[in-house]
Amino acid sequence: MINNPLVFVATSDFAGKLRGKSFPLPDLAKRSQNGVGWTPTNVQITCFDRIAETPFGSLGDLLLVPDPETLVDIDYADGHLSDRFVLGDILELDRTPWSCCTRSILKQALARLEHVGGVSLVASFEHEFQLQTETPTFGEAYTHAGFHAQRRLGETLMAALNAAGMSPDTFMNEYGPDQFEVTIDPDEALRAADSAVALREITRSVAQRLGERASFTPIRDPENVGNGVHIHMSFTDTQGVPLTYDANGPAGMSKLTGAFVAGILKYLDSMIALTAPSDVSYLRLTPHRWSAAYNNLGLRDREASLRICPTSAQDEAGIARQYNFEFRAADAAASPYLALAAIVNAGVQGIEEGLAPPPVTQEDLSLLSAKDLSAKGFVRLPQTLPEALARFENNPTVRGWFPDGFAEIYLAHKRGELAYLGTMTDKERCAAYAGVY
Numbered sequence: 001m002i003n004n005p006l007v008f009v010a011t012s013d014f015a016g017k018l019r020g021k022s023f024p025l026p027d028l029a030k031r032s033q034n035g036v037g038w039t040p041t042n043v044q045i046t047c048f049d050r051i052a053e054t055p056f057g058s059l060g061d062l063l064l065v066p067d068p069e070t071l072v073d074i075d076y077a078d079g080h081l082s083d084r085f086v087l088g089d090i091l092e093l094d095r096t097p098w099s100c101c102t103r104s105i106l107k108q109a110l111a112r113l114e115h116v117g118g119v120s121l122v123a124s125f126e127h128e129f130q131l132q133t134e135t136p137t138f139g140e141a142y143t144h145a146g147f148h149a150q151r152r153l154g155e156t157l158m159a160a161l162n163a164a165g166m167s168p169d170t171f172m173n174e175y176g177p178d179q180f181e182v183t184i185d186p187d188e189a190l191r192a193a194d195s196a197v198a199l200r201e202i203t204r205s206v207a208q209r210l211g212e213r214a215s216f217t218p219i220r221d222p223e224n225v226g227n228g229v230h231i232h233m234s235f236t237d238t239q240g241v242p243l244t245y246d247a248n249g250p251a252g253m254s255k256l257t258g259a260f261v262a263g264i265l266k267y268l269d270s271m272i273a274l275t276a277p278s279d280v281s282y283l284r285l286t287p288h289r290w291s292a293a294y295n296n297l298g299l300r301d302r303e304a305s306l307r308i309c310p311t312s313a314q315d316e317a318g319i320a321r322q323y324n325f326e327f328r329a330a331d332a333a334a335s336p337y338l339a340l341a342a343i344v345n346a347g348v349q350g351i352e353e354g355l356a357p358p359p360v361t362q363e364d365l366s367l368l369s370a371k372d373l374s375a376k377g378f379v380r381l382p383q384t385l386p387e388a389l390a391r392f393e394n395n396p397t398v399r400g401w402f403p404d405g406f407a408e409i410y411l412a413h414k415r416g417e418l419a420y421l422g423t424m425t426d427k428e429r430c431a432a433y434a435g436v437y
Helices: 025-034 040-044 102-117 144-149 151-163 189-209 255-275 316-322 336-352 370-375 385-393 406-421 426-436
Strands: 006-012 018-024 036-038 062-066 072-074 083-091 120-131 168-173 179-184 229-236 297-299 306-308 325-327
Touching: 006 025, 006 062, 006 102, 006 336, 018 025, 018 036, 018 083, 018 189, 025 062, 040 406, 072 189, 083 102, 083 189, 102 120, 102 189, 102 336, 120 189, 120 336, 144 151, 144 168, 151 168, 151 179, 151 189, 179 189, 189 336, 229 255, 229 336, 255 306, 255 325, 255 336, 255 385, 385 406
Parallel strands: 006 083, 297 306
Antiparallel strands: 006 018, 036 062, 062 083, 072 083, 120 179, 120 229, 168 179, 229 325, 306 325
């Protein structure tokens, strides 16, 4: 049968969905210069394929311009079509970044970090997902039997990630029913976010080819654990020398790291609407779910919003290379670009304000009264998406990290998403999100 191979150029949008257009693959070089036409109102398509209130209406034109370095083209040698897509930036017709382009927003945040802190960010995204089986599997958390049941999926996924230019690290059977985690090695921050976007699409594709359906929904069952995205971060100079660790700093944090971490924690309650942006995200962000409920820094504590990760090296140079911190208040309803941009901007704000490094908690904060929490400088994170959106809306510093008009459009998008859910029960909401993620 005749065939003109197509490539899909895509943007990771406000809903964390990959949307775009296709064109003939031989035109990639030309389209990398000229782009394809894009419509401003597309940004208001919610995860449920409803258009939220939009200031653009039917007006306006943009360009979706592919970055050929992000091309994914995986031949699974199974007789079916390859996975072929390329990520891109949304630009105005004069080639300036559009105010709602998530990838451009991350580039701007990383440029701010380099300008203010004089460092580059290295990052890695850990993803949890679940297979949507009719009868969930229980009793196989972390077991060999649970792993072996989906070994083919794991091995195919590892091969596919390799083919996409990533360096896969681990694949494991997680705690929840039919839940798995996949990790890849750290990379330069923009590339790490590109990889996070691609990994979700590749995982869904591999599962589908094997007769399964993978969902990255923040939580599938309100009575069970959720699926998080854990973002690991560290700093280097222009020569790749690690700058995150200082043996004499509190908990090993360099001065820059301490201020950066303090900024994230100071502004976390006002930016979490960008990192955990679904209605059901807040069913997961509760105490004793191994997620995050407070703005605290923990040492090897998997219930802290930020965690200093363990190192296994025995020498100072090795520790410096391994030392990193992990942001845990995120999930895959968020665009990796937008989530990381919010985190980076908060950290840079901390550097600019000269914030002192935060204390490291070693206690269960859920046992403290509101008065005791306040006395120690902690806040309970928003417990609903409307509350998270209100804190974002009412914090001019956080809104100011983003281009003019972004905040209003993002708020309208999310409120349109909430309107679709209406009076659904928690179980019905979980089912709705499981279907679209």
